[in-house]
Amino acid sequence: MTLELIVKYQIFEVLKHPAVQRLIDLKWDRYGFSGACIALLLKFVFIITWTALMTIVDWEKRHIYNFPQDWWRIALSFVCITEVFLYIGVELRNIIKSQRNLISWKKKEKQKFLQDKKFCHPRYPLALAAYVDEGKVYKVDDQNSVVVQEAIQVGGMKRKVVVEATFIEKELDNLAATKSYCCIDFWYFYGWLVVVLLLAVIFTHVADVILQWNQVIAWLHLQFVAITLPPLWLWNLKHFKPFRYIGPFVSMIGxxxxxxxxxxxxxxxxxxxxxxxxxxxxxxxxxxxxxxxxxxxxxxxxxxxxxxxxxxxxxxxxxxxxxxxxxxxxxxxxxxxxxxxxxxxxxxxxxxDNLSEKLYMQRASILLYLEKLPYFSAKTEELHNYIHAIADPIAEPFYTEEDILEESYLKYAVFEIK
The missing domain is CATH 1.10.287 (Helix Hairpins)
Structure with a gap:
């Protein structure tokens, strides 16, 4: 939950904490590095197979299939199409799973808030019954209080009184406005752009085969191939981001x-x-x-x-x-x-730019992605058991300036932690 909020709101102030960085290092050493290498290897296979499919055969002869000599083209096409639809399936599955988790979490949190609302002060349902200033108790008699009462003069000082029931209503509104986390960033949209281009390559090639050499369709297919190749290869940069020597420079693109x-x-x-x-x-x-x-x-x-x-x-x-x-x-x-x-x-x-902090942020992002997969979710449980049973935990207080706490993203993060 902590890493998810850090990545979701890009909270570098919390990421600087040594306990957070130690947690990321432990996860990275135990399964993050191997998982990132596997993802990088799979992406290389994806790119190389698609490059071979789009470039080996001349575009003017690409609609011709001679069997059994061209069996390998059918096999390669099947592999490439499977790769694309597997990627689409995994992304859609992550979106649906994230949405379901959000709905379940919202339901539980709403029940807690509604339960707390039952215990508001019976006489002053909209305001706190009293507040304390320098040891003295002052009553609040305004039945029409809003979220914050300002300009209450007590001993020459302005005070702020937070109302109780309306505070819970505000928390419920924040809960309803909370969106699911699905790591939507530049590379997320970039990946979908590449997938759309690959689908255009597939459809134009299928149309060319069905029509048996249509010059317009064949020319259009060639244009899509030429447009798709550069972003296809640049897509691989995403998987270099969590590595120490290359990742910070890739992050500079953002x-x-x-x-x-x-x-x-x-x-x-x-x-x-x-x-x-x-x-x-x-x-x-x-x-x-x-x-x-x-x-x-x-x-x-x-x-x-x-x-x-x-x-x-x-x-x-x-x-x-x-x-x-x-x-x-x-x-x-x-x-x-x-x-x-x-x-x-x-x-x-x-x-x-702080390259070290960006590196930790990218590692946290890839760790969150890996932990959604069945194999690595089991590794996460093993790591938690290791931390509780063997490791010496790092526990240090995190101090920050008061004005930083007023930032909107920290308010949302604190709200979700609660």
Missing amino acids: SIIPIIFKFLFIYTQFFIPYAFAYYLIFGGFNELSEFNTLSSCLFTTFRISVIDHYNYNAMLEHDALMTYVLVGTFIGLEAVLAVNLLIAMLIHTFRG
Whole structure:
């Protein structure tokens, strides 16, 4: 439960505690490392089999099956399709199981709150009967109290009075708003994206086989294959995250993505007006054909921004003044200013990243995933018995600043622990 809340709300303050890190280390040493290696190996098999299926046979002959020579293609296709549907089945099973566990937990917690509500003060059902200040008891007579009564002046001090029944009602509302934990992050959606692309590859290939060479379907199948291969191989990075030497660098991707979007916003502010300016000044001339259509002009503008090869001499002959003005200022803004701004933002982000804490967070995440599997759930029970029977437990108090306790994610975490 503790690790689940830490991962769900990304509570790095609690993750720093030596007892929590020791628990993660014990789990990682006993079954986490082997489980992560098995998951990595299975993902490699998944990627290699799909790569072989999509690339071995030429796309123009892929719809032809000669038996019995091509029996291995049928076998390989069966293995690849089974892998995809097994992944879908496991993910759906985890979602359904998580939802059922949440419903069961909510039902038990609701019964506890309703039982507590029966014991509210009979005379003041909406407020505490009294509160204490410096040893003196002060009565609360307001029958119309809300969740918090403010501005109660006692000895020149403002006090806050928490009402009882309404407090329980607020806890019930928090309980109803609690969502299930299913480790929904960037890689979760990335995995489903890859699965959708693989399904598109399957359907287009089946359609091509049924139609016996349809040029449009075969071409569409080839496009899906080309689009699917890069994200398919990058999917394997997810399983390197819990390993010490590679994992922290893979985790940096999560920090880089928001910065890339900020950079693209700045980049497009310069790119779009300059692209139209190039199109107006240099478009419509045979010697500058790369500016004649809007699509080719946009790509040529991009090439200029990254200092790639472009027809500078022809541009200079056509309009020397505008060439100096547009090319010079555009390179200065994009290749110098925007790129250096991107570098500065990346450096600032990496300086603030704590790689050790991110490593522990990734290990906690993979441990939670493994503990849902039958084999590793038994390993978890063995570890708990080992900690209670043999190991010397680490117990240290965790102190934190008062303002941190006001953070919303900690409030939700404390609520779920209760």
